Amino acid sequence: MKSDKISEAVVRRLPVYLRFLNDLQNREILTVSSQELGQKLDLNPAQIRKDLAYFGDFGRKGIGYDVTYLIEKIRHILKLDQQLNVALVGAGNLGHALSNYNAYLKDTMKITAIFDSYAPKVGRKINSLTVQPMDELGSTIREQGIRIAIITVPDSEAQNVADILISSGIEAILNFAPVILKTPPNIRVHAADFTTDLQSLAYYLRDGKEESEHEQQ
């Protein structure tokens, strides 16, 4: 059955499926079942079948899923079957690191513009991209048809940068700054804040006596 509203949990699993399917394709495996998929990805096979069935009948009863076909379908669902240019704001160490992932993201998604407000950084080259000043942001976004931005500026600047991005027409933001951005409801924001990840990880450390009853899942 098609459409309904798709939950965020489902959407977040799709890239995970895609990544593993690409792997299978590289190993020239033609077909995969929800059971194998579930085993490798630590997910319930019924969940995988259900996730995929939201978008169409991609499998064949008795057979499983054709790897190449499913890749194509998921890429389409995620809109990765078109070139998506990404802007990166904040040319610090983290921004620098992320721009290296261009190769991994292949042709479909690519950081094609880097901005920084700090004058001495402007004009420097990062992997063949030249760091641009913030006042070129609007025009570059329009020219390159950029719809997604990554924020890697210090937290004190993040909200301001987000506001500028949004007024320049950006639709989605991946925010690495450890702050909660206030944005209009039609802008999609994902938090990629590793300090939160790290701190929640500490909770699960074992600690001798009194709390050894929380089973770490």
Add this chain to the structure above:
Amino acid sequence: MKSDKISEAVVRRLPVYLRFLNDLQNREILTVSSQELGQKLDLNPAQIRKDLAYFGDFGRKGIGYDVTYLIEKIRHILKLDQQLNVALVGAGNLGHALSNYNAYLKDTMKITAIFDSYAPKVGRKINSLTVQPMDELGSTIREQGIRIAIITVPDSEAQNVADILISSGIEAILNFAPVILKTPPNIRVHAADFTTDLQSLAYYLRDGKEESEHEQQ
């Protein structure tokens, strides 16, 4: 009411509360209600009260929560009231970037050792830490009492590094490599894979006609 098993969703919100409370403390605000908290963090006030109540009665009816007291409590729950040393494996760009967050994490969590398997990187300095070879990993982890590790190596090496870390006694891993690590159930792993974030973000891009009915939440 104390204990029960705490869900992961609850644990992941605690660092978010903590971050905002630190903010309030810096602004010398003494007290906060679940309503204000909910407003700023985009969460339901009842959820916040319930989350906190799992761990104790931290609030005062009619008043709210004492900021300083609540910070202290959450820090204790997350085990951030002790020094936690963190190992970082992979001295590439991303590893380099993360080591800069030491200042942000304050005294409680700190990257205190960096490892890399690539000989020319060994011996280099990154923010006052010297990159160590992989064969010093076990001894350093023991000496420094390190219990948490961050993996920032290429995906092809990630599983191998994880195995080494686990056999050296690490309890929790923050994994930046875009692979699903196979680990024993008593090891806590959080995925910090920004390629997944980015790809799921693309799903929510607007696209003219046929799919304009998925409301982006």
Add this chain to the structure above:
DNA sequence: TAGATTGTTAATCGATTAACAATC
């Protein structure tokens, strides 16, 4: 045909939210 595996409905489980008595 027999075995495998999907798509889907129904059952279960868990998390979020509403409501309110207790109380500062």
Add this chain to the structure above:
DNA sequence: TAGATTGTTAATCGATTAACAATC
């Protein structure tokens, strides 16, 4: 006292899992 706000129970909502008919 009146107003505010907690902690907690009950209601709701949503997501996961089990089960199975359909079918390759």
